[in-house]
Amino acid sequence: MxxxxxxxxxxxxxxxxxxxxxxxxxxxxxxxxxxxxxYRDRPVIGVLSTWSELNTCHSHFPERVQDVKRGVAQAGGFAVEMPTLSVDESFTKPTSMLYRNLLAMETEEMIRSHPLDGVVLMGGCDKTTPGLIMGALSAGVPMIFLSAGPMLRGNYAGKVLGSGSDAWKYWDERRAGNIGDDEWQGIQAGIARSAGTCMTMGTASTMTAIAEAMGLSLPGSSSIPAVDSAHQRMSAACGRRIVDMVWDDMTPDMIVTDAACRNAAIVAMATGCSTNAVVHLIAMARRAGVSLTLDDLDALGRSTPLIANVRPAGKDYLMEDFYLAGGLSALMKQLENMLDCSAMTVSGKSLEENLKNARVYNSDVIRPLSNPVYHEGSLAVLRGNLCPDGAVMKPAACDPRFHFHEGPALVFDSYPEMKAAIDDESLDVTPDHVLVLRNAGPQGGPGFPEWGMLPVPKALIRQGHRDMLRLSDARMSGTSYGACILHVAPESFVGGPLALLQTGDIVRLDLPGRRLDMLVDEDELARRREAWISPKPRFERGYGYMFARHVTQADQGCDFDFLQSDFGRTVGEPDIF
Structure with missing residues (x-):
């Protein structure tokens, strides 16, 4: 070259x-x-950091920026830090997903408008990974993604705690009256012990794994704990490598191909990935001109075993254990015969070369294909008269008894309505009911919030029940679990069939057949459709106004229609100064 x-x-x-x-x-x-x-005659490298003082997952980024800049200088480049929208998961309301596309726009425009020859993208907290990558793919300059890394294991009273997953679990016990104030405070203090992202295989670790499997991160980088000294060394290595990528003119289109996106999807399924991976993978692929569909992901889900024994889909381990067991490289080595190992990566080497020396150090954490955690991958895509454009479920994270279920719907039109009802112990509900939340999709939420793991009603909690079938056009946290059907498309707010469902209607789930239907005859549905009234828009000004008019539905990745690769052209790089 x-x-x-x-x-x-x-x-x-x-x-x-x-x-x-x-x-x-x-x-x-x-x-x-x-x-x-x-800086003259040297590659100018933008270090795009999603740090803020309210982004707990990225609290170590100010130090890591210096490590990246050190690596850039070692390789003869000139580094400049460029702060970007932080999009933290913990505090942003109504949901950080509302701002993923804003981060993608900012990233693309920041790169286009400044004298940057290449970029190191620093993210990890859920939406920062896809947002940064989507924007950089559209901008087209050489790029490397540097993951924030997971936090240390949680701990309380000798119990290992996993972020998110154990919060939901112990909250149910507190609602049941089984946990007092002191224990609750101890769990609160012990569940997040260091800088870094959730240490379960939630959306953060799912998306950083996808970035590495897609070839956009250096080998082994996505699994390194945030506070491990190896993370500092990897940060400097990213700085050195991006300089060589600029000299070699190694742009993202050389890396993010059909094969790379397929590899990323297979790896996601094998990790027990977050359901959010569906939305982000489709959006990222389409920014690169790769047509990835829900049906493609379902097919890969059927044929890819889950081999990462990491919560919540796995039962026993957390991301620190996964790293010590060999990390993502070791998992990909197990999948080598399923992957296209000729795919190029940001290392300048093929996936085959990167995996040459990878090995598993704990075969219970990273299982062999002959002994998977679950025989299929993490995700299933459903179709039916409730979701003609698809819905998503995570079979490995719920009891198999829910894989085929019929029950009456209990429908809520808003999150506040649902929240008030489920704490009412006189609520007329049984374990066979299907809890339904609507108006929680991309436009209805607004922004597609993580409301899909609807709380089990307190009346059922006190009876000892901890799961039931739940259905919504919302998302759920990747750290969540249970019999939750999500991403119903089209969403109810724009008149999708979920808007026509009524309390008492029978809902049928046939997971093996990939079907989700309401058992209501077509004449009755036609009458309901005729009577349906479109709700008022959520926004009348600003970014939200633009979001509502241009965001695509869940099955299309929830990107803005005008930012997808097949929408017009960009006046890219003429001398317009």
Missing amino acids: ARKDPKDLRSARWFAPDDLRSFGHRSRMMQLGYAEEE
Whole structure:
């Protein structure tokens, strides 16, 4: 591969010409304290950090930025930190998903509008991984994704706690009256012990695994705990590698191919991935011009065994255990015959070369194909008269008795209505009921919130029940579990069939047949459809106004229609200064 000439660097368009505009650029660099020899004829690397003081998962990023910049300098590049929208999962309301596309837009425009030859993308907390990658794929400059890494295992009174998963579990026990204030406070203090993302195989670890399997992260990087010194060394390695990628003009289109997206989907299924992976994978693939569909993902889910014994789909271990067992490289080694190992990665090597020396150090954490946690992958896609465009379920994370179920619907039109009802111990509900929440999709939520793991009604909790079939057009946290059907499309807010379901209607789930239906005759549905009234828009101004008019449905990845790769063209890189 021919190395790029310094005069052909993208940043040279800002700094090299002998004209007034470039005079201004060089002058302002001097204002920042930089001499020309520090950045002229060197790759300028943007370090895009999603840090904020309210993003608990990324609290170590200020130090890691310096590690990345150290690596860039070692390789002869010039690094600049570029803060981006943080999109934290813990505090953003109504949901961080509302702002994933805003982060993607900001990332793309920040890269396009600044003298950057390549970027290191620093994310991890759920929506930052797909948001950064979507934007950088559209911008098209060389890129590496650096994962925040999972936090340390949680601990309370000798019990190992997994973020999210154990919060739901112990909250049910507290609602049942089995946990007092002191124990509840102890769990609260012990469940999140360090910087880093959720240490279960939630959306954060799912998406960073997908980024690595897609070839966008250096081998082994996605599993390193945030506070492990190996994370510092990996950060510097990303800085060194991105400089070489710029000289080699190794752009994302060389990496994110049909094969890479298929590899990522297979690996996601084998990890026990979050249901959110469906939405983000489709959106990321389509930014790269790869047509990935729900049916493609369902087919891979049927043929890929779950081999990562990590909560919540696994039963025993957390991400720190997964890392020590060999990490994602070891898991991918187990899947080698299922993957396209000729796929190129940001390391400059094929997947086959990257996996050459990978091995499993604990075969209970990372199972062999002959002894999977679950015989199929993590996700199943359903179709039927309730979800003509699809719905998603996580079979491995619920009791098999729910894989075929018929029961009467108990329908709620809003989250506050549902929340008030489920704590009413006089609620007329049985374990056979199907709890339904609607108006919680991309437009209805607004923003597609993680409300899909509906709480089991308190009356049933006190009877000892801990799961029941639940149905919504919402998402749920990747750390969640249970018999939850999600992402019903089209969503009810835009008139999807879920809007026509009424309390008492019988809902039938046939998971092996991949069917989800309401047992209501077509004439009655036609009458209900005629009587349905479209709700008022959630937004009348600002970003939300744009979001509501351009966001696609769950089966299309919830990206903005005007940002997908087949929508028009971009006036990309002419000299417009």
